[in-house]
Amino acid sequence: MNMSEHSQKYHVVVIGAGSTGAAVAHDLALRGFKVTVLERGEIASGTTGRNHCLLHSGGRYCVKDQESAVECIEENMILRKIMPEAMELNGGLFVAVNDEDMAYKQSFIEGCEATGIPYKELNASEARRREPYLSEKTLGAVWVPDGVFEPMRMCMSFLASAKQNGAMVRPYVEVTGLQVEDQRVVAVEVWDRISGEESVIHADLVVNAAGPWAGMITDMAGVDVPVVATPGVMVSMTGRYCQLVVNRLNVSSDGDIVVPQRETSIIGTSSWTVEDADYIEMPEDHIQMMYDRGSEMMPILREVEPRGIFAVARPLIGRIGEDEREIARTFKCFDHADRDGVEGFVTIAGGKTTTARAMAEGTVDVVCAKLDLEIPCATKETQLLSYRAYYTI
Ligand SMILES: Cc1cc2nc3c(=O)[nH]c(=O)nc-3n(C[C@H](O)[C@H](O)[C@H](O)COP(=O)(O)OP(=O)(O)OC[C@H]3O[C@@H](n4cnc5c(N)ncnc54)[C@H](O)[C@@H]3O)c2cc1C
Known part of the structure; x- marks a missing residue:
């Protein structure tokens, strides 16, 4: 079968x-699904709304996880066009603030070249001219096309576009169960957290x-x-002390990034695994590490007040007990028919x-392959609606 009207x-x-869900909804609706x-x-009240919001260039992964680095730079270039x-x-x-950096x-430059990340070397005085709050110990820097996204706007743009193509978006509706008949998921049981009503929604696929x-x-x-919940601690400092994203020139590790978010500077992050992503206890030493490591790059961060300290969990592919920093940052779609014999x-x-767009x-x-449909993806070329349209469509 090959016709989009069948979807x-x-x-x-x-x-x-x-x-992820917002981008998937947009792609599905664009390919004609209900x-x-x-x-x-x-919207975006899970991990998405509370990360540091770095539009990755891929620089953080270009040496040790080149598959993720390539994904990042490709998607970075697409997202900046479509939203x-x-x-x-x-x-x-x-x-770089020491000889080791x-x-x-x-290796970093070779990694950028191998993965297609544009870069430019800066000497110490050029780097400090761009970012006056960098440490006096700065020895040099490399520029890359990182950016910062606004997560709520991003999700609302995906969802506004999905709604324009007929999707229904229901916030405050929790899935409480899946109905499985003859080894196939056929419906979801939901609890509307505003009305208090419980109901069942039929699904051809979930x-x-x-x-x-x-x-x-x-x-x-x-x-x-x-999927292993892998939190990280972030400390948001009052005031914006850099215009560009500031990363440490080292293998991606703890406390090695400062992301300017509006009028704050977010120092991140750390990594460990938890059983339950709803109850994350923040280790004191991780918080301290953010101040210590962040201020090695930008000493002013030791002098200013924190505005907030928070943690959220990554949904990484792996198992509890694996070394979290060794788990690849790439993604995977699991078809439970192949894996577990459960269809739909x-x-x-x-x-x-x-x-998110590539994941979608x-x-x-x-989804199309499972339903024997051949409908090409068009999200790379499709300009998204403004996030403002989310409320009016
Ligand atoms: C510390 C940290 C920093 C990060 N920094 C960055 C960064 O700078 N740049 C970047 O690109 N990525 C970053 N990430 C990764 C990124 O945040 C995640 O990969 C991404 O947000 C995951 O999105 P998601 O939609 O899969 O999950 P989520 O955003 O968590 O969305 C899942 C949604 O499912 C909902 N849900 C759960 N259970 C139910 C249910 N029963 N019924 C209905 N809904 C339900 C939740 O409420 C939630 O909104 C960071 C991650 C961490 C942990």
Whole structure:
């Protein structure tokens, strides 16, 4: 079968309206499916709304995880075209503040070249002219096309475009169960958190985009998925002390990034695993590490007041007990028919907000293949509606 009008007869339920679910809903609706998005809270109220909001250039992964680096730079270039309103295209610096960082520079540049990340070397005085709050110990820097996104606007743009193509978006509706008949997911049980009503929604196919809660959804169908909730601590400082994103010129590690977000500077992050993404206890030493490591690049961060300290969990593909920094930052779509013998159910996990569009493309390709449809993805070329349209469509 090869005609997009056939997709209209299929109702796909997407669980979760973070960057992944929002992008999946847009792609599905654009390919003609009937779509309902169910989100237990507000749009982007999970991990997406509380990360540092770096539009990755891929620089953080270009040496150790080149697959993720390539995904990042490709998606960075696409997102800046299709949703310019949700982006601040300020660029980023990878900054060396000691000899070890300088020794890493050559590998970093080779990594940029191997993965297609544009870069420019700056000497110490050029770097400090761009960013006067950089440490006096700065020895040099490399410029890359990092940026900053506004996560709520991003999700609302995806969802406004999905709504324009017929999707229904239902925030504050929690999925409480999946109905499985003859080894096939046929419906979702929901609780409307505003009206208090419980109901059942028929689905031809369910896409689980519940981020670090993905395992709770797969439990409802009696299957398992290797998604591990991997939190990180971030400290938001009052005041904006850099215009560009400031990264440490080292293998991606803890406390090595400062992202300017409007009038704040967010120092991030750390990484460990938890069983339950709803209850994350922040280790004191991780918070201290943000101040210590962040101020090595920008000493002023030691002198100013924190505005907020928070943690959220990545939905990474792996298992509890694995070394979190070694888990690749790429993504995977699990077809539970292949994996577990349960039809009508797929889970998308891993990745980043920066790669949400590509994650959606991969997921909807799987959905189409399952339904024997050949409908090409058009999200790379499709300009998204303004986030403002979310409320008016
Ligand atoms: C510390 C940290 C920093 C990061 N920084 C960056 C960064 O700078 N740049 C970047 O690109 N990426 C970053 N990431 C990664 C990025 O945040 C995540 O990969 C991305 O947000 C995951 O999106 P998601 O939609 O899959 O998950 P989520 O945003 O968590 O969305 C899942 C949604 O599912 C909903 N849900 C859960 N259970 C149910 C249910 N039963 N019924 C209905 N809805 C349900 C949740 O409420 C939630 O809104 C960071 C991650 C962390 C942890």
